[in-house]
Amino acid sequence: MLLAVLSGFILAALAPWLTRSLQDKAGWVLALLPAGLFVYFLSWVPVVVAEGAQVVAYPWIPGLDISLTMLVDGLSLLFALLISGIGTFIIIYAGGYLHGHEYLPRFYAIMFSFMAAMLGVVLSNNLITLFVFWELTSITSYLLIGFHHEEKESRWYALQGLIVTVGGGLALLAGLIMLALAGGSFELHEILASEELRDYGFYAGMVILILLGTFTKSAQVPFHFWLPNAMAAPTPVSAFLHSATMVKAGVYLMARLNPGIGGTELWLYALGIFGALTMFTGSFMALRSTGLKAVLAYTTVMALGTLTMLIGIGTEQAIIAAMTFLLAHALYKAALFMLAGALDHETGTKDITRLGGLRQLMPITFITACVAALSLAGLPPLFGFIAKELMFEATLQAPLISTFTTVLAVVSAIMIVAMAAVFSLRPFLGPLKETPKKPHEAPLSMLIGPVVLAGLSLVFGLAGFLPATALVGPAVAAVHGAPLDFDLYLWHGINLPLMLSVLAVVAGLLLFWQWDRVLAVYRRMTFIDRFGPERGYEKLMDGLVWLAAWQTRLLQNGYMRNYLLTIVLTTVGLTGWTFFVHTGSSAPLGTIEFAVHEIVVAGLVVLGAIVASVTSSRLGAVATLGMVGFGIALLYVFFSAPDLGTTQIMVETLTVILLVLVLFRLPAFQNLSSAAARLRDAVVALSLGGLMTLLILAVNAVEVTDRISDQLVAWSYPEAHGRNIVNVILVDFRALDTLGEIFVVGLAAIGVYAMIRLRAEDRKK
């Protein structure tokens, strides 16, 4: 099972090489892998039908407790079969469609990676691996949609799809982690077995986050705009993305989680209402489209909405309808897309209004299109009819939102019937029209898929028990949480769903008859383009760039003093906060006792610091700095540190000399800052100074009894034979640190040397 998922990645690595060496036969040979996988998954069907869900575990990195577990039940098998089965035909089809294309090897590589990722999504039992595969489908589909990367539009729409789905993915991840917390495990089969998910404290937040992920992936309103734009992809990709993969991943996840977190009012309203709206939007937009692929793309939006709505309704009837509809849609949508590609490929145009009279030239295409379109329209004896009947039944029985969903379902059905007719009849009937290429029948590689899939739609329609027991039944059991006993057949007797179907067909055909007028009406409704959610997306993207620029201006503006201000203020904030939390606002003032000479020196130091800060003369600044330095030296001496005093005096002298030497090679002082800036800086500086004062007072209030230096004093003479304890510490006890100090100073010297030497070399030049 693990190999089944990973084989796609392995073949992806080999695909470019295989494609080059196999030349024309590449498509047929490469299709052997998905075909083999299809057979393999098929062999699991009896196991699952007989024994229920299976969990297959593989240890991956035992040291980090990561294992790969796979969940094989009706739902994952249904998806796996669709992915591998339709994938087989897509691979063959791509061999014909992209025949001789420069990047065909690369195409196969990405395509197999995508297929493997998709299998990973539907078979993963671990939430983390599921998410990883989920994001992998986003990234690989981005590469597929942007396959024609020379075209700017293609790249733009690919990126749009990626950003919307990955953005949703982020929300999903947060939702999944909450789900894992609520369920106490990252393994799906354990989470779904938990009874407490619906009582989880953050249930609503969790559901909304998960739905943000699935809605963006499955193109629900208001995130639906990226899907039709993704038509920029080559047709084999669209056929695969729209029928069995990518966009269905969202539906898969909602169906998967339904037994665990479904069945609440939130679930019903969110899925039911957004699903129904999506269904309506999809059909409404399909009706106004004239491109072959655009029509199909919007009917996909319709189908995704329908599926979401049915999962939301969640009754037994609705679940059966959802799984049946899922299967029916995958079959006819893949066939129709491949046919659209064939028409485009052989005539050179995708515009329905420019096609006509092709029934003689492309008879197989015509007949197959009719069969598949009948299934789309939901007419007997196709499988799509069963699905549509079940859907009407489910909406009629829906709790709370029955009227809303039924009305939208019927209206959508009317428009879909019209578009099915437009798609299957307009290009083929009537007089032959001029097309960019001289049309002829498509090659076998491009027809085998549509013919087989459309044929299956017919077979499943006539023999409903086949899918009912093997495919839909186990899937329904998985989504509902318990097996249901049902059967699929065409004739349900004369009932309300049948009447609604008849109504839809009649009204739909009327609409088809008047389609050119409908188009004219649409053309006047320009507001759709101006205020759609796509504009929102563009605004958002602009906003992101603006945010980045704003952030840069704020944080990375190059002004060093702003960097300094940030560091100082953060420090003051953190320390000040700690201070007041722990001591209250009162500073522990010690007793103020001092000797006169001390206070005089201290006063001079402060005075020097102030003068140095405000003087406008360089010489004055250097002189007062000297005063500060020598004053400090005196303070050292007063407080029993004669060594420090001498060192400070020497260093201070050197500093003054250095300053005099260098400072006067620099320009004179200037007052560059405004008064407001000076005031702000003074406030910041004083706040840090004040804070330091408070801290010293606080430290001074503490008595330290046992200092390690007492030992050093005791050792000083007996061990090191030195009478100046400070010196003994420096050269004996702490010799290593002193060595380090010497190196730091030496290093500074090397740095100074490096820079001064460069100057000397400059002069030589």
Next chain:
Amino acid sequence: MQTIMAFLIGALFAASIYMMLRRSIVKLVIGLILLSNAANLLIFTVSGLTRGLPPLIPEGAALPEGGWADPLPQALVLTAIVIGFGVLAFAVVLIHRAYEVINEDDLDKMRSTDT
């Protein structure tokens, strides 16, 4: 006296930060010098001040007479003073060179960063 020293050090810190925030490159150098002085005094002060008891051992004794000032922070400060000077020398040359290469002493003009 600890209290007065606390205020003295606070004043030194305030002056140094104020100078470092100025736009003139020369004032930056002065700010750095004040900063290093303030830091040294800070270490010295928080380790405790003692009057008139330098840590020196008189001839013939094994310990200083009548107590002693803590010698360890003095050693620490001594190290800090010397390092501070090395760093300062480095800083002065570095800043001088930045001025030479860029030929501008207004720090606000030194901002080649994102645009």
Next chain:
Amino acid sequence: MTNEAFETPNLLLALPEIWLLAMACVVLVVDLFSNDRDHGPAFWLTQVTLLGGIIITVSTQWGVDATTFSGTYVADSLGALLKIGILVLAFLGFAYSRDYMRDRGILKGEYYMLGLFAVLGMMVTVSAGNLLSLYLGVELMSLSLYALVAIDRDSSRASEAAMKYFVLGALASGMLLYGMSMLYGVTGTLDLGEITAAAAELDDRRFLFLFGLVFMMVGVAFKFGAVPFHMWVPDVYHGAPTPVTLMIATASKVAAVGLFLRLIGEGLLPLLESWQHMVVLLAVLSLLIGNTVALVQTNIKRMLAYSTFNHVGFILMGFVAGTPEGYAASVFYALTYAFTVAATFGVVLLLARKGFEADHITDLKGLNDRSPLFAFVVLILMISLTGIPGTVGFYAKWMVLKSVVEAGFVWLAVLAVIGAVVGAFYYLRLVRYCYFDKAEGEGPQPTGSGGFQAVLAANGLLVLVAGIFPGTLVAVCLAAFL
């Protein structure tokens, strides 16, 4: 220490540092008396020094747990692991940089000297058992790096970057020093082990520890480049010569991990609940800021600078739990990140030639057509930086996330993953350029000697191998703490 006699230090325990110090002096002297314009003897001696340092460290310090120089120096597995990382990274940095520095006329003897001193400073930092030696190590490292940034005399960008780096760094070092003096003021000792013991006992003076802690945290955060002490990072990454940027981005990050662990992670572990929220704050800010800015960068060095914040956030997250597993995760993350980034800068250096920097992202366009090998290396590096499963970057993220989730910070984990996914955009953009775009004009060709190319390829492939067999490195990192 009471009533013990003064013991003579065991010099052998500090052999790696002594070796490096001695060899640095040898390099200095040899270079002075060499007439080679390319400073060949200095280069080869430096590389021998670093390799020798690795061998000595492995043989004398791994698995040891001892102190010498009166507790000033600690020889243990953690120090050994970090040192080996630092030495290897420095080796890579020097191997990648020779052609670049020569082409720009800045291949000086000082380059090797300063580089070796920086490495020495880092080694002292990660082996410090005492506040003072820790501070000295940090200063040695920082000063060398400031000087290295300024080594290109003609670049105004470099001079400006060096100045900013220096001034801000001096302030941060100052903060570190104030924090340390606070600790001394409260405990009366500089020894980290005794400070740890004091921190566990002192209840009434606990808040004084906290002030010291805040200041030290500021200093450490600055060395990491953690937000909001991060502003120097983009300017310095961009302004410094690329080999120096490499050193700052890789080895100094590893040293910063050592600094944190010695000073706070282990030294002040008893105060965990007090510093935990500070680390969380730094981690959150680091994760949030930078990512969006990185999205719009067109300069690879700037992009890596902004994306660093995200990784720094991850490294800090490993510290949050205060457990050996968390620390091991941080060390693992820092090491693997540093090696990946080193190779990334290596690619930039590989494509650079005289008068041309190759640090614009479009310079990678069509790399696959020019050099499939290095396009593949870029692919490995970028997916590893993104953290896609199966790469070493993923295991690093996983270990860190596991430790924070176990510490009860689930929201932090969620935030981190979101940041990582955003990162995918700008990392994978480079992959797209390499494979899917055509070069504008000729496009920069890989230059550089065979040795350089071989080391770089090995570096890239090692990242791949580490992703396939992460077990050993994980075990080593865990062993350093257990």
